[in-house]
Amino acid sequence: MSKLGTLYGIGVGPGGEELLTLKAIRTIEKCDVIIAPSAMNGGVSIAYETCKNFIKENQEVVISHFPMGKPDKEKKVFDAFKTIEKYLKDGKDVAFLTIGDAFVYSTYIYLLKYIKEQDYKTETIPGITSFCASATVADKILVIGDEPLLIVPGCRIDCIKDEKYVVIMKFYNQEENVLNYLDEKGFDYVCVQRAYREGEKILNTREEILNNKDYMSLIIAHRDSEF
Template structure:
């Protein structure tokens, strides 16, 4: 019998936002895999470092930090085979994933490669969107309003078209796209409702009106424009 593949959502970064189920699985784990940069520590691993038992086998999934389009398919192909070789022995594998595994989560790329071959369980986590609105102290949508979640990496015309037809908007993956997003929202007259949040739930968290945001934004940041009914 093969082992089970677990995709664990770890939440946005604060270890106290880890679910009880994720904590239990990590504390009992024999094999743990996680995304890691090619230099520096893994953010996913750092969230739960205090809960990882001694002697656990670790499988870092090294993602090169460069500007090419992600995911790097060959990285996930290789990682999937490494994990499959463990599952075939009957051992479970815990895969750590920042935020929620299926909300822009890296685990989805392993899921697509392995879920049809091995028993798989996904453990949801607090998403970055939930953490951002909590950090901002900001209700996002109410009643019949529609929320649109957009990656800032969309071409400017497509991003603008999506924002124009939305009641409320969350724009993720800011990084180098921040100036484009800020200019777009200003041009649409939405900047006065927009809130900027970076590093939600972490000690360096920042939450402020878009007009007061810094000139540059880290990748782990978001701009939200709440629906008008959310304040009524």
């Protein structure tokens, strides 16, 4: 039997070529096939756009549609797995691009599960998380001293207990509920959209956040902090 390919899961950061690591670039350059997700069918892939200057003409590129949180997501992930498996069986190394970090709320994690069940060789490469990138854009720290840092999706905002440093992610269409909770609990906050990408915005007030809803948003919130 011929040699099987390896799947490389690559965190490409928040978007913006400058936040790619050398390891991400070198891995992309050595793969035969590049697979990049797009949130919309036929839409642009942020992950592909981030890396396209390092992809050569002889590399095969597949843009794979992964609907975010839609009911057919599981089927789409399985379809992507079957596509990738075909290349791996052919002995081709595959780079799967994922925005942010590969092991933080990524579709890649679901995909990796199928790949590992079949015992293919895999390697995952970390990326700059959206919250680290957004913190530098807003010039607001994430956490200091002996304090915990809680990263929490909007629908689980009530998981905040006595933490002083919190990041809220994935709260599209739940903005009002999230902001009510933060206001009530005495948090200061800033909302960052599309850090390091076209359309980057820093929203400092409740009103600004409610008037500029965008799926690609996160909130950094502090209370009782000297920073």
